[in-house]
Amino acid sequence: MDDFVDAALSFPAAVFSFLLAAVLIYWLLVLLGTLDIEIGDLDVGDGLGLGGVPVTVTASVLVVVSWFVTLAGGVVTAALDLGSLVSILLGIGVLVVAVLAGLFAARLVAVPLRKLYAPGGEASRSDFVGRECVIRTGRVTGEFGQAEVSALDGSTAIVQVRQSGEHQLAYGNRALIFDYDMDGEFFWVAPA
Template structure:
């Protein structure tokens, strides 16, 4: 089955995905796949790229006299195009995949009439811009029905898991990094957790969920031993 990937018939495919403008999306698609692989193995947080994006009727937390940071600007742009209410990692993954597919097929069907070289790069710029724009619109459309699921799930989760024990799944848990798994009778809930006072846990340690921070989208934890005292 995989032998077909090494045949000469696949050369046009590889040439397409490795040349401009498709290579732009190919790079980010590979980074996305690598991220999800590493995240599943527990080396990084599943929502490591998440930023605070308000609801459609919310505010960015700045006023007209304040200086917007890069994250404020990015959050504003994402909110403007409807890219909110779902983890940023999922948004970027969907947008990258959509952009890659659009760009690939545009190059496949249109660039056969364009000579390689300078004119190919010039033609690639509008293709890249168009693919980015359409991928943003498609992503906003795809994630729209997903927002209520994430909001409802988060609200219900916070209510019943505080005070329960979880097992650290990442290589470490400290004040800046870490995830833990809470057994729920199914596949388990993967939660973003943080410690207080410089405490540190390692993979396999049992911790207790004390408090949820909406600003950081994480749970404060302590060891089971300390909780039992």
């Protein structure tokens, strides 16, 4: 066990050992429910193929894989016993390889997870403005009426609708939603 601790706290693994400790503490706090911070994806990650997934996920994978590579590389370079200058140069090389391996692993994880984090945005009532609806009440007046409208994702909703009274809208008629009244929480419609 002492050899493991020595390897984890020696160069080059020590660089990622502290980062690994921070990642482990973060995920432990998230698991316990005391921490609810999800950092969004960074634009920097898009050029590396890491975009579309929270930074906490990709950074965690990068740190874990890089730590393991530096730990293994540090053990191998220490076993070679080549002298301090050569060991330091090899350690720097191991760090570069570890970061590249971590980035590769993070990308492998990010690509399939991107579908889970697809930006859909929050649905809004204003999304219905400009859509066609079907009247579901006997009539629509300036104070009463309901219609069925389809959202972009294919789901349907029954919404409160009103008209100015110029045209008669009855059950089954098609109408166009042209505005939303925030105060009254209803949609203005006109015959389609």
